[in-house]
Amino acid sequence: MAAGGFIVDDNQTNRCRQMNRPVSNGAMGKVFHRRTGDAASRVFHRRTGDAAGRVFHRRSVCAFFRPLLFLLLFFAVFSLTGCTQTDEVTETETPETEARLQIGLSFDSFVIERWLRDRDMFVSTAQSLGADVNVQVAGGDVDEQISQIEYFIQKKMDVIVIIAVDGDALKDVVNDAISNGIRVICYDRLVYDVDADLYISFDNRQVGVLMAETLISACPEGGDIFAIYGSPTDLNVDDVVDGFTSTLEGSGLNIIYSAYCDNWLAELAFDYVNEGLEITNDIVAVMCGNDDLASQAIKALSENQLAGEVTVVGQDAELSACQRIVEGTQEMTVYKSVEEEAMVAATLAVALARGEDITSEDCAWPVTETIDSGSYEVPYYKLDPVAVTADNIDEVIIAGGYHSRDDVYLNIRDEE
DSSP states (O other), rough: TOOOOOOOOOOOOOOOOEEEESSSSSSTTTEEEEEEOOOOOOOOOOOOOOOOOHHHHHHHHOHHHHHHOOOOOOHHHHHHHHHHHHHHHHHHHHHHHHHHHHEEEEOOOOTTTTTHHHHHHHHHHHHHEEEEEEEEEHHHHHHHHHHHHHHHHHHOEEEEOOSSSSTTHHHHHHHHHTTTTTTEEESSOOOOOOOSSSEEEOOOOHHHHHHHHHHHHHHHTOEEEEEEOOOTTTTHHHHHHHHHHHHHHSSSSSEEEEEGGGOOOOOHHHHHHHHHHHHOOOOOOOSSSSSSHHHHHHHHHHHOOOOOBBBEESSSHHHHHHHHHHSOOOOOOOOHHHHHHHHHHHHHHHHHHOOTTTTSSSSSSSSOOEOSSSEEEEEEEEEEEEOOOOOIIIIIITTTTTSOHHHHHSSSSOOE
């Protein structure tokens, strides 16, 4: 691979299986487990070179000069092999080759729109700082992700960055990477009970707080609501749920139905909302773990003539969610500057690979907090989320360059 190259190595086997199990999150809460995966193989070949042959013919007009020419060439070659110039060239070229730091980046999946933004910003930032990034995608399969991390260990990566499918299941393989002297970054999702070098994420509890505050404001008289949470194996979901439920206390809003969507599978949100509506359709709001789930929740509400009447919140500021906000079928999304998260993570990954202290004030992005991973205090770089509604979508999303005005208002007649 050429210096600065971006490797995509995401060979995996298509898997789609479904399991059901109950969860103790309210009497009606259910979790359906379904593993989804994709298989993709991309191989980039680059061949450079040319063939050229040049033959120079000289007439033997003066045969006398041939022995003299031979002697001159002999002494020239002898003098070159006896000097240190060859070693100097090697010393010049070798550091350039070895200076290319190697970073392994393992994604849960690309089902959620935002991960493509994370990937692109992380790779471009790391490349600009002198690192090559090997990107692999697990397709929501934890066993596949374990294999990918084992591959990174075998390749002796300087740093491994992980967006975990299951923060509990990765403990052993992550500890194996650490024991092999590889620096580990938990990106956006914490892996428990490991002494990782960095955890970088948004304040997930605050995400839940913002969702609850929006519903309280939009539904001042209270009422019954559904809560459609994200994947139960995503440890961030616990923080979101904690922030959401604790903020609702005493508000008059009551969660009468709740469910978790395994692997963030959006279709489950459609099923769950319909299941809840079989119990009662007298609800005022639906909390959704992200915008992808919100899309399916709103689809179910629409089929029951409730879209636009029931307040819906999500997170990630996906384009479709922003369109729904200006259209009036979704009240709010939580915006998280994923470009900032990816840029900071890539910068700190390169710093760790170079042996720098990321907690130092001299660091470009000093890490000043820690988080309990269960057994260790892990350095924690925390970013702040922002609630986006129709009132500030132009300022935050459009003026900020996250989505264009034309795209956000695609389905709205512009009266200006």
